[in-house]
Amino acid sequence: MAYNISNQHYNFAFLDEGAKREIRRSILKAVAIPGYQVPFGSRELPIGRGWGTGGLQITLSIIGKDDCLKVIDQGSDDSVNAVSIRKLVTATTGVETTTDTNAATIIQSRHRVPEEKMRNDQVLVLQVPNPEPLRSVSPKETVSRNLHAEAEYSGIWLRLYEGIVKYGRTVIGADHPVMVSGRYVMNPSPIPRFDNPKLHQAECLYLFGAGREKKIYAVPPYTDVVSLAYEDHPFAIENVKGRSCRLCGATDVYYDEIFDSETNEHYFQCSDSGFCEKRRNGTEVNLS
Amino acid sequence: MAYVAVTGGQEAIEASIKLLKYYRTDGDKNLEIEAIKDKMKLLIDRVMSEAGLYAPTYAALALKQCEGSLEEAVFILRAYRSTLTRNHYSKTMSSVDMRMIRRISAAFKDIPGGQILGPSYDYVHRLLDFGIMDETEEENEKWRNSYEQCHQEEEKYTFPRVSDILREEDLLEEIAEEHREAFDITLNKLPLPAPRSARLQTMARADTGYISGLAYSSLRGFGAVHPTVGELRTGWLSVEVSYVLEEGQDIYVGDILVTEVESFVSASKKKTKEHDEMKVGIGYGCVLGRNETKAISISILDRALRVAGEAPVNDEEFVLLHGDCLEMNGFLSHLKLPHYVTFQSKLDQLRKKKED
Numbered sequence: 001m002a003y004n005i006s007n008q009h010y011n012f013a014f015l016d017e018g019a020k021r022e023i024r025r026s027i028l029k030a031v032a033i034p035g036y037q038v039p040f041g042s043r044e045l046p047i048g049r050g051w052g053t054g055g056l057q058i059t060l061s062i063i064g065k066d067d068c069l070k071v072i073d074q075g076s077d078d079s080v081n082a083v084s085i086r087k088l089v090t091a092t093t094g095v096e097t098t099t100d101t102n103a104a105t106i107i108q109s110r111h112r113v114p115e116e117k118m119r120n121d122q123v124l125v126l127q128v129p130n131p132e133p134l135r136s137v138s139p140k141e142t143v144s145r146n147l148h149a150e151a152e153y154s155g156i157w158l159r160l161y162e163g164i165v166k167y168g169r170t171v172i173g174a175d176h177p178v179m180v181s182g183r184y185v186m187n188p189s190p191i192p193r194f195d196n197p198k199l200h201q202a203e204c205l206y207l208f209g210a211g212r213e214k215k216i217y218a219v220p221p222y223t224d225v226v227s228l229a230y231e232d233h234p235f236a237i238e239n240v241k242g243r244s245c246r247l248c249g250a251t252d253v254y255y256d257e258i259f260d261s262e263t264n265e266h267y268f269q270c271s272d273s274g275f276c277e278k279r280r281n282g283t284e285v286n287l288s
Numbered sequence: 289m290a291y292v293a294v295t296g297g298q299e300a301i302e303a304s305i306k307l308l309k310y311y312r313t314d315g316d317k318n319l320e321i322e323a324i325k326d327k328m329k330l331l332i333d334r335v336m337s338e339a340g341l342y343a344p345t346y347a348a349l350a351l352k353q354c355e356g357s358l359e360e361a362v363f364i365l366r367a368y369r370s371t372l373t374r375n376h377y378s379k380t381m382s383s384v385d386m387r388m389i390r391r392i393s394a395a396f397k398d399i400p401g402g403q404i405l406g407p408s409y410d411y412v413h414r415l416l417d418f419g420i421m422d423e424t425e426e427e428n429e430k431w432r433n434s435y436e437q438c439h440q441e442e443e444k445y446t447f448p449r450v451s452d453i454l455r456e457e458d459l460l461e462e463i464a465e466e467h468r469e470a471f472d473i474t475l476n477k478l479p480l481p482a483p484r485s486a487r488l489q490t491m492a493r494a495d496t497g498y499i500s501g502l503a504y505s506s507l508r509g510f511g512a513v514h515p516t517v518g519e520l521r522t523g524w525l526s527v528e529v530s531y532v533l534e535e536g537q538d539i540y541v542g543d544i545l546v547t548e549v550e551s552f553v554s555a556s557k558k559k560t561k562e563h564d565e566m567k568v569g570i571g572y573g574c575v576l577g578r579n580e581t582k583a584i585s586i587s588i589l590d591r592a593l594r595v596a597g598e599a600p601v602n603d604e605e606f607v608l609l610h611g612d613c614l615e616m617n618g619f620l621s622h623l624k625l626p627h628y629v630t631f632q633s634k635l636d637q638l639r640k641k642k643e644d
Binding site: 014015016022041042046051053074076111112145168169191192193194215238254257 | 297298300301363364366367369370371372373374474475476477478480481605609614615617618619620621622625626627628629630632633634635636637639640641644
């Protein structure tokens with residue numbers, strides 16, 4: 001079925017069927033080898049390369065007419081880029097969209113895992129800027145590929161160690177590397193450390209797409225995902241203790257920090273806007 | 289129309305898009321696609337080369353659609369390309385069959401067929417021409433008519449390559465022919481190390497400024513390759529594809545205008561004898577359209593990538609992975625997206641450190 005944008009007919013989900021099939025094959029390979037980066041023939045999309053085209057190619061390749069889509073950027077359904085991506089997918093597929101994590105079959109996200117627990121019949125697609133955890137060890141793809149093959153990750157451990165020696169603690173902010181199924185070290189995409197534990201033994205399928213770097217990888221359901229840390233310097237999430245959302249009062253979630261220039265006060269507000277909205281409407285939420 | 293990421297994103301975007309149209313449609317004069325296509329040929333050529341799509345009318349439309357922004361026009365054409373099903377690969381074309389409009393050699397004064405200057409800005413003084421400020425269609429038509437009378441039929445030359453002269457004398461460094469299908473960088477992630485076909489394609493689509501700057505760095509001293517332009521030719525090639533229903537039959541698809549450069553550099557080859565043998569090495573570059581600086585630059589980089597060295601131009605991953613118009617501009621512009629979550633995470637680390 002053809003879809004019309006600006007008087008131009010486009011195939012269902014924009015990409016031609018051959019391209020979608022090719023991307024689905026790469027996804028299958030990624031699911032079969034958890035944490036392994038599968039190279040793929042990344043296509044150009046009408047959305048900026050570096051603005052979520054990897055995630056978007058995954059979404060466009062797996063989406064069907066009966067799917068219900070949620071798109072979030074930094075936790076927000078209403079952020080400019082989330083709006084733009086949602087608009088393109090709906091214009092070329094006509095699928096239903098939602099802001100409710102529970103109601104969605106596919107969620108495409110940048111920099112956040114939703115607060116609500118996802119189920120086995122749901123897929124979370126994460127947009128990835130830098131898929132290679134070894135890039136800080138070597139700028140060269142030929143080198144990092146060999147290191148992965150040999151499971152030679154001492155460079156990353158050294159990076160963690162150097163942080164401890166220099167600053168007394170690990171200094172990685174978001175995108176804290178994880179060990180997947182005891183084999184591949186993986187960048188979980190720049191989600192806050194707060195979200196890292198949600199990947200471990202999750203019920204849903206996580207798919208990661210890096211369009212510019214042309215890589216797809218996955219964490220299948222019920223996979224061990226361990227954030228890298230030393231025993232005497234255990235992995236720690238961001239400090240959320242003593243904070244609550246100024247709108248819904250939620251505690252123990254990830255917050256946006258808002259600064260009021262008139263009163264000189266800091267406020268905190270749920271980063272997950274769909275979750276916050278549900279709480280304010282009195283709808284029951286299912287925390288992960 | 290503030291930049292709001294928390295609420296009201298949808299409305300703000302719609303308002304922004306409307307304002308953009310207001311900017312694009314500014315002024316009383318409409319700009320016709322045909323005028324862009326015919327009068328901005330070199331810009332069209334550059335857009336087509338970086339987009340990797342030979343479609344002059346669509347390139348003109350893309351330029352009109354984005355107020356003449358080169359990176360946006362390339363972006364639009366690339367995205368359009370993704371919607372098209374790929375059915376054929378063309379037959380191999382040889383530039384010996386090129387119907388040339390320009391052909392020069394800086395290596396030999398006399399070459400078989402001679403030097404053909406063709407249309408080039410190399411020989412004009414770059415003085416602002418106030419004379420064409422108010423030129424009219426009638427004047428131009430009159431001039432063109434008289435020009436065409438003197439030049440009855442545009443001659444189309446085909447000549448052998450200049451490098452063949454050196455090859456006959458056995459002075460040319462031989463590069464083994466590869467009789468395999470060219471690697472397609474548009475359907476596959478670039479393998480590293482990359483086959484030469486993938487390198488040449490990547491550079492042919494790369495940003496012109498990036499490629500020229502890199503080649504210039506090599507010329508100035510970072511990995512010194514100072515070549516002689518053995519031959520630069522611009523002209524038309526016929527594109528043919530195999531006819532699936534009858535073996536041995538080809539279908540003519542159309543013509544494309546390309547610029548091709550062969551650069552000569554000195555190369556030495558280790559011999560079993562006492563001394564190394566001196567030969568002429570070749571760097572090759574080919575791009576869509578009239579795009580001479582880019583073609584020369586590719587030929588320099590093609591050469592630099594095949595010799596060992598410590599300069600940026602000798603590093604395949606450095607040269608090939610940072611010049612794609614969409615990739616570099618896309619990632620640079622993504623910095624404008626909100627980074628509230630990640631920055632908050634970084635702040636958390638800084639604050640914890642302060643508390644320690």
